Amino acid sequence: MQLVEQQPEIYLPTSYLSQRNVIKCPSCPMNTTSPKSSLAKLGIHTKQKSLKVMVLGQSGVGKTAMVVRFITRRYIGEYDPNLEKVYTFNTTLDNDYVQFDILDATGQQNENDCSNLESNIRWADAFILMYSVTDKCSFDECNRLKFLINYNKKRRKLGSNNKDYMSDVPVILVGNKNDQTGDRMVSVEEGQRRFRELSCACFHEISVRESVDQVQDVFRDVFRFWRVSSKNPKLKRSTSDVQNEAISPDSGCSFYETASLANETRRSFLVIGSACLEENDHSESNDDMRSSSLNSSHSELETPFRSRASTDGTLLSRPRRWRYPPPGCLLPHTNRVERRMSISTRGSNASY
Numbered sequence: 001m002q003l004v005e006q007q008p009e010i011y012l013p014t015s016y017l018s019q020r021n022v023i024k025c026p027s028c029p030m031n032t033t034s035p036k037s038s039l040a041k042l043g044i045h046t047k048q049k050s051l052k053v054m055v056l057g058q059s060g061v062g063k064t065a066m067v068v069r070f071i072t073r074r075y076i077g078e079y080d081p082n083l084e085k086v087y088t089f090n091t092t093l094d095n096d097y098v099q100f101d102i103l104d105a106t107g108q109q110n111e112n113d114c115s116n117l118e119s120n121i122r123w124a125d126a127f128i129l130m131y132s133v134t135d136k137c138s139f140d141e142c143n144r145l146k147f148l149i150n151y152n153k154k155r156r157k158l159g160s161n162n163k164d165y166m167s168d169v170p171v172i173l174v175g176n177k178n179d180q181t182g183d184r185m186v187s188v189e190e191g192q193r194r195f196r197e198l199s200c201a202c203f204h205e206i207s208v209r210e211s212v213d214q215v216q217d218v219f220r221d222v223f224r225f226w227r228v229s230s231k232n233p234k235l236k237r238s239t240s241d242v243q244n245e246a247i248s249p250d251s252g253c254s255f256y257e258t259a260s261l262a263n264e265t266r267r268s269f270l271v272i273g274s275a276c277l278e279e280n281d282h283s284e285s286n287d288d289m290r291s292s293s294l295n296s297s298h299s300e301l302e303t304p305f306r307s308r309a310s311t312d313g314t315l316l317s318r319p320r321r322w323r324y325p326p327p328g329c330l331l332p333h334t335n336r337v338e339r340r341m342s343i344s345t346r347g348s349n350a351s352y
């Protein structure tokens with residue numbers, strides 16, 4: 001699962017420019033032309049996917065620094081905070097050719113910007129919700145932004161007469177600047193708790209300044225969660241316990257939902273009601289199925305499914321539990337107090 005880096009491309013689509021008055025970043029060190037990628041030239045990729053990612057967060061949390069780091073692998077300290085840009089970056093992830101359209105939203109919002117923010121949210125397929133671990137306000141701002149995401153994605157689906165209006169776009173919560181240990185105001189545990197409360201897809205705590213790998217992990221997860229949700233748009237991911245936890249060697253950390261992307265094979269599970277689907281492989285899911293958050297009773301899950309099922313698909317019979325024992329059968333628990341039948345249960349014809 002190598003991230004193959006290619007020549008970055010930035011473009012500002014005409015439609016986007018006209019709608020949102022986006023300005024090209026003059027200080028950006030990357031090419032502003034759109035050279036065709038080497039893969040495209042060779043004609044290797046057959047299907048090009050465009051993944052529209054919106055990076056959201058309060059001003060100064062490091063959104064631009066992260067996007068530029070992902071595309072160029074470089075860390076650049078200072079940016080014009082008032083610029084809102086769309087970067088297009090072609091890369092290969094998990095053997096899939098993918099085109100990222102990354103909208104770096106400006107964090108300085110006034111009331112007039114609110115409708116612009118909401119239309120940008122409707123444009124995006126996936127979100128990176130960013131805060132700085134050195135800024136509690138930016139952490140709290142994530143609540144408002146997540147609410148706006150939920151609201152706008154939900155409304156769009158309702159408008160399209162789709163009854164399945166649950167918003168299931170991937171939202172990755174990212175705490176940045178964890179290199180500034182002395183200035184920390186938000187702990188890892190608080191970030192993890194907030195990620196659960198907001199029902200985000202996963203949580204990363206990173207330092208854009210210190211690690212390009214952590215930044216790439218964030219975008220890799222955006223892509224993976226988006227791929228799962230776009231393949232199964234009607235499925236709702238489990239919002240249950242976070243069981244898997246991965247601490248990367250360079251001190252960034254990530255938290256995932258139950259049996260999702262953190263394990264070695266990084267398979268994702270989707271939960272629909274009480275059914276569990278695995279994204280990649282349906283053949284050997286016994287152990288993983290048990291780790292998912294199903295409503296099945298604990299005792300049922302103790303016995304592996306295959307030992308309970310015969311080859312013709314029928315379940316082996318389990319001892320029948322009687323509510324009232326059949327005639328002639330003694331109750332196994334003798335100290336049980338026999339319930340007296342009420343008059344209504346015995347009926348009006350009962351003799352006393």
Ligand SMILES: Nc1nc2c(ncn2[C@@H]2O[C@H](COP(=O)(O)OP(=O)(O)OP(=O)(O)O)[C@@H](O)[C@H]2O)c(=O)[nH]1
Nearest residue numbers: 059060061062063064065077081107177207208209
């Ligand atoms: N120590 C530290 N500083 C960082 C890190 N990432 C970004 N910064 C700094 O944080 C400041 C703000 O970064 P930006 O990328 O401009 O933040 P932004 O969220 O895009 O801000 P707006 O454009 O105003 O929305 C800059 O001075 C960056 O150098 C990091 O991981 N560690």
